[in-house]
Amino acid sequence: MHSSAVFLIEFGAIILGLGLLGRMAGRLKFSPIPLYLLAGLAFGEGGLLPLGASEEFVAIGAEIGVILLLLMLGLEYxxxxxxxxxxxxxxxxxxxxxxxxxxGAAMALLLGWGPVAAVVLAGVTWISSSGVIAKVLGDLGRLGNRETPVVLSxxxxxxxxxxxxxxxxTALLAGAGLAAGSVTLAIALGVAGLVLFVAVRYGRLISRFVSxxxxxxxxxxxxGLTLLVAGIAQQLQVSAAVGAFLVGIxxxxxxxxxxxxxxxxxRDLFAAVFFVFFGLHTDPTSIPPVLLPALALAVVTAGTKIATGYWAARRNGISAKGSWRAGGTLVARGEFSIVIAGLAVSxxxxxxxGPLATAYVLILVVIGPLTARYTEPVASWVIARRRPSGPASAPEPQAAAEESGGAHDELADTVRHDR
Known part of the structure; x- marks a missing residue:
């Protein structure tokens, strides 16, 4: 009876605290993810107030959070x-x-972590935060801009x-050999291809059955269907998150x-619990030793994301200004970087x-909205300073259309404001 009361008190305090942190982030107009991670650090090992009775329930909630994140992502497309x-x-x-x-892979190898950690850290630095980027696009009024479809693609x-x-x-972390890993990948690709085929051909029938x-x-x-498929996928060593993603599609x-x-x-509730859970398993005292590598990695990969967005937008005929905006928008990392790191921590x-991934995400989830807003004006200022003095050049023909919004609203609607 006593342990039950302690559990209710601890878990209630966590949920209340997350609600207050989310409200604070909303007023300050930035993503609540860094606040959730910091809350987890405060309640975890070496933190201010370590949890006891509710930690097991938080672990289950965190797993459900990952599943719901991927399900909702699949529903978007x-x-x-x-x-x-x-x-x-x-x-x-x-x-x-x-x-x-x-x-990311190079940093892991330089730190002497080995090839498996290199593959994990490569994923952490690769995947942008869809949730943070969608919110930034909505806040800045760019959902109708010509460069936005490139970002969404x-x-x-x-x-x-x-x-x-x-x-x-998943196969690498489980220590599977080449043969077992190849079988796992073949199963994953086969299931993904089958689901895509069924969704294209019989999507209406499936939706009618569920409706x-x-x-x-x-x-x-x-x-129920999502948890069932996620469990079956995990039993097949594919990944519960992938199963949930395919159900959404x-x-x-x-x-x-x-x-x-x-x-x-x-989704919002259990995703917040997931970020707290990740923080719980990261000792705050382990972050300072990896802060410099995390900062260096954040600087490098912020630059590579900007370059990626700029190149992709220019390839699609977007003006230089719109291309810089596309690059700056892609910088934020968040939920999926933590999901990938969480697999390695487990x-x-x-x-x-884990500590390096936490510090890395904290840096870029804060910097991401700033690069989305200021990359284009800073790049324009630098280019103008380097350009020889002379008659003012005419603005690019697409710039005005991009500022006021282009004709790609239909594609932009695939990402919602609350994603």
Whole structure:
């Protein structure tokens, strides 16, 4: 009875604290993720007030948080969206992976962490934060800009790459050999391809089966189906997160919209619990020794993300100003970097990887909104200073259209303000 009371007090205090932190972040107009991570550091080992009775429940809530994050991500896209982006924007995805994954892998090898940690840290530095970027685009009024579809396409390709990357990481962390790892990857690719095929051909039938006018029944069916598929995927050594992502892709139309509205509060709750849980397993005293490597990695990969966005936008005929805005918008890392690092922390492959990932995400989730706002004016100022004096050059023909919003609202609507 006493332990039950302690659990309720501890967990209630966590939820109340997260609510207050989220409100504070909203007033300050930045992502609450760094505050959630700091709260986890405060309540974890070596923190101000370590938890006891509620830690096991928080661990289960954190796992549900990851599943809901990927499910909601899958609901944002249809299978057709993914196939179209894969066909038209794959060069940008390849450049994105090369420029942003390699610095993470190189840093892990320089620190002597080995090849498995290198693959994990490559993922941490590669994947941008869809949630933070979507919020920034909405706050800055850029959802209708001509460069925004390029940003969204890169995010879609990163999300699709997760379906391949996560099974590889899961197999490596489990210590699977080459043969077992190849089987796991083949299963993951086969399942992903099958789901995409079924979603394109029979998406309406699946949605009709799941659909219900009663919100309670819709919530129970979608949530139950997601947890069931996630569990089966994990049993097959594929990844529970990938299973949830594929369920989201398979649902479309009114069902996806209804499920999104119903599950958003649950997603926000359990995602916040996940960030706290990650912080709980990071000793605050372990962060200072890795702060300099994290800062160096943040500076390098902020530059590579800006270069990625600039190149991809110019490739699509966007003006220089719009291209700089696209690059600056992609800098933020967040939820998926922590998800990837969390897998490594749970496997115990490298004690310093968790602290470095925490510091890295804290830096870029704060800097990301600033680069989104100021990369373009700073780049314009630097270029103007280097340009020889003479008659003022005429503005690029696309610039005015990009400032006021282009004709790509339909594609921009694939990312919602609250994502």
């Amino acid at each position: 249809t299978a057709t969206d993914l196939v179209t982006n894969l066909k038209t924007q794959y060069p940008a995805g390849l450049v994105d992976g090369a420029l942003n994954a390699l610095p 890169i995010l879609v390709l990163e999300d699709l790459a997760m379906a391949v990357y996560l099974p590889i990481v 219900s006018d009663d919100p309670e029944k819709l919530l129970l069916v979608v949530l 398979a649902l479309s139309g009114e069902v996806a919209e209804g499920a999104h509205n119903l599950l958003s509060p649950l 496997a115990g492959i490298e004690p310093s990887l």
